[in-house]
Amino acid sequence: MSRRTLLAGAGAGATALALAACQSGPRPKPTPAADRSDGDPTVRWANWAAYIDEDDDGNYPTLQAFTEATGISVDYQVAVDDNNTYYGKVKDQLALGQDIGSDTVCLTDWMVARWIRFGYTQELDHANMPNLANLNPALRDPDFDPGRTYSVPWQGGFGGICWNKEAIPGGITRVSDLWDPSLKGRVGVLSEMRDTMGCIMQDLGTDIAGDWGDDEFTAAIDVFREQVDRGQVRNIKGNAYLEDLKSGDTLAAICWSGDITVINAEAGDKWEFALPVGGGTLWNDNFLVPVGSPRKSNAERLIDFYYQPEIAAEVAAWVNYITPVEGAKEAAMAIDPELAENQLIFPNADTLEQAHVFRGLTAREEQKYQTQFQSILLGV
Incomplete structure (x- = not known):
């Protein structure tokens, strides 16, 4: 298991995908789906493998806590193996504004930029995500999504x-x-x-x-x-x-x-x-809500839940990636002081100087x- 399958199976279609994805001409943008969250307490989350806390029985403790706190059940889908191959599976539905079977997906910055550019994401309501105040200031205004209108970081x-x-x-x-x-x-x-x-x-x-x-x-x-x-x-x-x-x-x-x-x-x-x-x-992987999702508010409540420092620290302790949540390091001290000093989760300025964003x-x-x-x- 890993966060991130051999692309050879994609055949020549992978090159065609790269070409099609980069067409620069104007295209009509699909219309976002109507939100039915109030009458449907479910949310579907597509993510990479080994990218959330998991216990020995294969359960996801923080997802169970979310359901207990909100009454919203989660269909967690280990569906992303590679940004391009995932996009190849859903791009035709996205272009038509159809439901792709997920209400939120976590993808890498450059792919999120593509989805935003083509109108494949829904605008987020920050009023539904008060914990977004805990977002690391350095991640609040990326060039591909100023003000985080369409995306919110998951892990880096x-x-x-x-x-x-x-x-x-x-x-x-x-x-x-x-x-x-x-x-x-x-x-x-x-x-x-x-x-x-x-x-x-x-x-x-x-x-x-x-x-x-x-x-x-x-x-x-x-x-x-x-x-x-x-x-x-x-x-x-x-x-x-x-x-x-x-x-x-x-x-x-x-x-x-x-x-x-x-x-x-x-x-x-x-x-x-x-x-x-x-x-x-x-790099960072980011939550987004696909244009055809009918449960945007439920997705926003899910995102908000993971911006609580204690929850973010619990996830970080398992996945060992960089959390975007301010206060998570302090919360991690209560779990494991050594964890809080791990430079791969809470990097300092010296560590960050050794890595660069493409x-x-x-x-x-x-x-x-x-x-x-x-x-x-x-x-x-």
Whole structure:
């Protein structure tokens, strides 16, 4: 299990999706569904795997607490394996304003920006979310959603490097260490373009948050293609990459921070995560309400519930990602003081300086870069 499946099964459709998603011409926006929350005390939440607190019986304690507090039952769906593949499943329904079967979905910043741009999300009523006052000020006004009109952060995290400590006792420090001949055929990378390419670009000296263009991306894609073509990279995966670490098929990888804590808890303390020399990536996944959802108010009450510091701390203690909720660190002290000092959950300024947000792309850049990346995934 992991927060984030091999894209090869998507076939050539993945490249077509990247092209279709970046069309820049005007398009009619669908009309939001009428809200029937008052007469329907349910909410459906689509999320990534291993991305909420869970007990030994497979129950979700904070979701049970939400239902007890509000009377709203939750259909929690582990439905997102990768931003692009999830979008490919629902984009036709979204374009028609239809119900996609979920009332709130958690997706990464750049994909949320796409949904907002196409009119696939509903405007949120902040009056239904008073606990949103606890949102970290640094996350309140992103360029893709000023004032958080359509989205609210769920969790954030780092993209970096990890390795099997038993197989690589000396560890690794840079992304380029993954290209060592001794690791040939035992390296994994992520199917999320911004994380894999972001880490490679920064290893080559490019600040992914800064002013860069085709030359810098081409230099990194050439490195990536070379390592795939020569068999250095074994797998390019989303949700399934941790299984390769567990089986030993891969000994080192570009990975997500919180996942390594989870795998160590599940399968023994065998792996180490680090932000590489050169820098890692920083991202947030965000709640949004799809345009066809008829239960927007229920979704807003769910979001509000998770902005209580005590609830946010309980989730953080299990998922080990960066919580966006102010006061959660103090609440975490009561759970586990060591947890409150974990830099992967409550990073300080020094840690944050080692990671960067992949800058926003124009429609032309999105089409070009995603197509180049997908062509490698698909063996073109």
